[in-house]
Amino acid sequence: MQNLLAPGHRACAGCSMPTVIRLVLDAAGTNTIVVSPTSCLEVTTTPFPESAWVVPWIHSLFENASAVASGVEVMMKRQCKDTNVLVIGGDGSTFDIGMGSNSGMFERGHKVAYICYDNEAYMNTGVQRSGSTPFCAHTTTTPAGELSLGNPRPKKDMPAIALAHGVPYVATASVAYPVDLRKKVERALQTQGPSYIQVNAPCITGWTFDAGTTIEIARLAVETGLWPLFEYVNGELTEVKKIRRIKLVDEYLKVQGRYKHLYKMPGGAEILRSIQDIADKNIAMYKLVD
């Protein structure tokens, strides 16, 4: 495996994000330029005067990575360079603040592969809710309390938004499935036009789970049906990762601190059942089980 992300970066011990980046870069290779929004990724990999990035990398702002990448892509095309242009950003910039510039980049059809490492909250600022935060997860701005069972809204369906723009390659992936992730990055980079890959990326600090279990948590998200692995090419569902033995969401939820209130508080059991409903719906919709 090529090491295109150098060690010495400042990500938390047990963070999945560097692994996601390593896998993405391994698939993309050195002829690649990466644009990143403000994020954990940015502050942990580029503390001046150091950088963990072995490929050219640029950070501008929180909400403009897609626009910056559009500019880079146009310049590559203009110079007849066949260089991969990637955005690698978190869910906050992808789902929320960067939505306008993402929409513009998608709609203008730039050949940019957008990789969202989705840790389901604003982790860089201390675990605040984002549009990606799942139903009833605890964050520091959707805390559990007498009148609250955590985030009251379901997770925003970002792949559907990308699909609605006519993005020709849209996929979900998981840090726990490196072969699948790499393959999807390769396909995204072969796509003539924009592509979007949303990678489940557990955050040890924000989700609170036992040290060493990062990848297992990500695997459980897939195995419970809460994070279906799919691929859309030109708007058609072309591939779904089947689950050999489906697990109950309980296995995934009970090992994470962000859901622990659901096991203690009145009304929690009902919420747990509706989270199971979300998984069941995914299982049916994507035919996750043969």
Added chain:
Amino acid sequence: MKEIRFHGRGGQGAVTAAELVAVAAFEDKKFSQAFPAFGVERRGAPVMAFARISNVPIRIRSQVYEPDYVLVQDVTLLDVVDVDSGLKSEGMIIINTDRPTNQLKLKTDAQLIVLDATRIAMEVLGRPIVNTTMLGAFCGATREVSLGSINKAIAERFKGELGRKNLLAIKMAYERVST
């Protein structure tokens, strides 16, 4: 320096008329300036544009308050706008109308020229767009810009058949006010 104010309705080409005067004056080796009274007016609303012609470079950028000439492209504007406001008494106002002059209720002592530019425009262009026709009248009545230069400006702005028709409309208006 001569200052001109154009009154029209949005879509009637008052701004284009001002621009064409500036282009023609420059063609006559004079300095010129043209600009709209910038607004958010839409098609049909009263609009204004201004032009200046001078033998020396023009520096002033304020609007025209005491014009030497006023061109009114639509007589109905007289009911809603003080078209002769600030018009110099030795100046001239040219109005597109078929109303008798005694019904125009102007306050100015300046010379009044009327012509039915709409009729000319309808005859020649087949549309009631009078801005170029009015330029013919302006040219004939004031001689501030030469007919040749106006024609050149028109030919550059409107190509082909449309340009030819506009030139004809200008010529008709020019002759009407000149005689």
Added chain:
Amino acid sequence: MMKVVEGSYAVAHAAMCCSPDVVSAYPITPQTHIVEHLSQLVADGELRAEFLTVDSEFSALSVLVGVSAAGGRSYSSTTSQGLALMYEVLYNVSGMRLPIVMTVANRALSAPLNIWNDQQDSIGARDVGWIQLYSENVQEAVDTTVQAYKIAESLEIMTPVMVCMDGFILTHVYEPVELLDKEQVADFLPPYRPTDILDPQNPKTFGAFADPSTYTEFRYLQYEAHLKALSKIENVAKEYAEVFGRDFGGLLDAYQADDAEIIIVTMGSVVGTIKEAIDGLRAEGTKVGLVKIRSYRPFPAQALMKELKNADVIAVIEKDICVGNEAALLTDIKAAFYNSNLRMPIIGFAAGLGGRDITIKDIRKAVEKASAARKGIESQFEFLTLRKEIL
């Protein structure tokens, strides 16, 4: 060749002559004509550039971040709310030392909504690290566009430039303009050759984050680049004058200022009207002069002091208001003079806000007040034309 054209066309034509790789644009009045003309120039094959229609002004400038970092020359244009929406990117561009050139078609800010000219938009962005050059007429906006690239891209400066021109008054005026010759511009303006670009052959990290141990030095270097720009702006203007035969001043320009007792200081298109007013006042025996500020950032404090030192009184007329204090240029001039031995009264006027016309009569009023201030300042700042009846 001199031609009567619209200001927006002239500036679009000038931008074209600078051969940008990419133009990005989001429509906003009164900037629209500039980018419309540019898109037509691209459509007609006269400008071989990529023209991107983006989702917002924020994205318009962000796209150029990518272009510039990838080694391209870029251009955009905006105004008012659009400039405000770019605010975050403005800091980012200057901090990353990307030599982007952007025309600001100066316009008032909402609320209340107003599309007409004043300069509150760019004045509000005076501290973002961009060089700001203001234009007196269309020709100056044209010439300054070319100069702006030369200043911005010189390796000791590497700082973005806003070319400010009054919205409508200059963008929508038709007047005689010497349109530039593309080859002549190419001779004057060397191709953009940055030392570092986004390049897989030589990978570099752009936009790393700097903690308290290094951030200050980044800002110091920007501050230093602006100091260097003071002479660069002068030199480029001189060089331009030699090649193109036109000179609108470097950091500033003066009119009838040598023996003037009262000197007006201002920026932008009102300069012309003030010159007219000065000629009238001079004919009546009032010794009035004008100093036009071309470069507002970097602020030409030394040059100003030199130009204003013999005046009895200084009257600043500007199209902005810093609510809560006074107006920007007034404060800057007073600040520049405080530690000098110059002690003439300096008074200021906010004028032309939201497109209010500034007439020769208004200028005369300001001069009268300035003249009276010689005997003692009554008010050091006021609104020049205030309709008290609707207050």
Added chain:
Amino acid sequence: MIKAGELVKPGSTQITKTGAWRTFAPAVEHNKCIKCSLCEIYCPESCIHQESGLFVPDLAYCKGCGICSHECPSKAIIMVLEEK
């Protein structure tokens, strides 16, 4: 030394030895290793490398997160409290 305003060189975080963050260190029992390379793939620190066919963590950078140990299908890596 890189001066302020200069661009950062690729991979330069390597000057920072994040191994100091560690409480537990991975210990590899190479005889149990099935060479699946999952430890190398999953390591967030890019610090497990093959050396003469053996997977070895670079303790200069290893933060001791334990992912390699947890994911090792043959339980060849155990986390041990480090004496410092």
